[in-house]
Amino acid sequence: MTKLSVNINKIATLRNSRGGDLPNVVQFAKDVQRFGAEGVTIHPRPDERHIRYQDAYDLKPEVYTEYNIEGNPIDKFMAMVLEIKPTQVTLVPDSVDALTSNAGWDTVKHKGFLIEVIQEFKNNGIRTSIFVDPVLKQIEGAKETGTDRIELYTEAFADEYNLGNKKGILPYTECADLADSLGLGINAGHDLSLDNIQFFKENMPNLLEVSIGHALISESLYLGVENVIQMYLQKLK
Numbered sequence: 001m002t003k004l005s006v007n008i009n010k011i012a013t014l015r016n017s018r019g020g021d022l023p024n025v026v027q028f029a030k031d032v033q034r035f036g037a038e039g040v041t042i043h044p045r046p047d048e049r050h051i052r053y054q055d056a057y058d059l060k061p062e063v064y065t066e067y068n069i070e071g072n073p074i075d076k077f078m079a080m081v082l083e084i085k086p087t088q089v090t091l092v093p094d095s096v097d098a099l100t101s102n103a104g105w106d107t108v109k110h111k112g113f114l115i116e117v118i119q120e121f122k123n124n125g126i127r128t129s130i131f132v133d134p135v136l137k138q139i140e141g142a143k144e145t146g147t148d149r150i151e152l153y154t155e156a157f158a159d160e161y162n163l164g165n166k167k168g169i170l171p172y173t174e175c176a177d178l179a180d181s182l183g184l185g186i187n188a189g190h191d192l193s194l195d196n197i198q199f200f201k202e203n204m205p206n207l208l209e210v211s212i213g214h215a216l217i218s219e220s221l222y223l224g225v226e227n228v229i230q231m232y233l234q235k236l237k
């Protein structure tokens with residue numbers, strides 16, 4: 001059984017575009033859980049252009065499933081996560097100006113830093129995960145940091161799948177086998193969608209959790225628009 005954690009960054013991005021509180025991020029988190037999502041993921045960035053730090057606090061009492069906070073562990077991020085104490089923190093090495101996450105950690109180069117940060121989160125009872133590319137030496141490096149889990153960065157898989165190349169799954173299955181043998185839990189995310197998720201899941205038997213945002217929110221718009229148009233037409237009669 002693989003848990004679905006819904007990344008609600010896009011809801012905050014839409015809200016921020018008009019400055020008000022529509023759509024309401026906390027209400028959306030409550031709704032996705034009511035509809036069956038098994039977790040809520042947010043990824044606050046230093047410039048807060050998507051989800052804001054205040055949202056992370058506001059969500060805390062409302063997320064009764066798994067609360068996963070992703071981000072680069074700069075001081076401000078660490079202080080916030082240590083105060084909120086979500087179920088899981090996922091460490092992502094984003095640069096400040098990254099449009100979206102675009103690389104996993106170099107777990108070999110940053111081993112010392114990651115050991116320190118992970119220890120601090122674990123001492124506070126927060127499960128840890130590290131965002132990594134599907135590269136065997138990065139999985140071995142992740143094991144040495146003491147992390148509970150890895151999150152496999154799935155953009156490369158999604159791109160290949162889109163092009164019709166199903167072999168793009170192979171680095172992921174190899175890394176998953178290795179992670180499993182090392183006792184690391186396996187999460188995955190980035191560009192997963194209704195198109196590719198079933199194939200990914202079927203090939204990753206030990207997949208604990210996926211976090212999905214961009215495609216899931218876009219698909220919700222496409223799949224919901226007919227209903228909403230009909231509702232407007234009724235009111236305009």
Ligand SMILES: CC(=O)[C@@H](O)[C@H](O)COP(=O)(O)O
Pocket residue numbers: 007009010043050070092099100101131189190213
């Ligand atoms: C680590 C990861 O792949 C996601 O957190 C992704 O970065 C979503 O963040 P944005 O919605 O800010 O692009």
Ligand SMILES: NCC(=O)COP(=O)(O)O
Pocket residue numbers: 007041043070151188189190191192211212213214215216
């Ligand atoms: N960790 C990945 C995530 O939260 C969502 O990524 P995406 O579906 O928005 O690409």
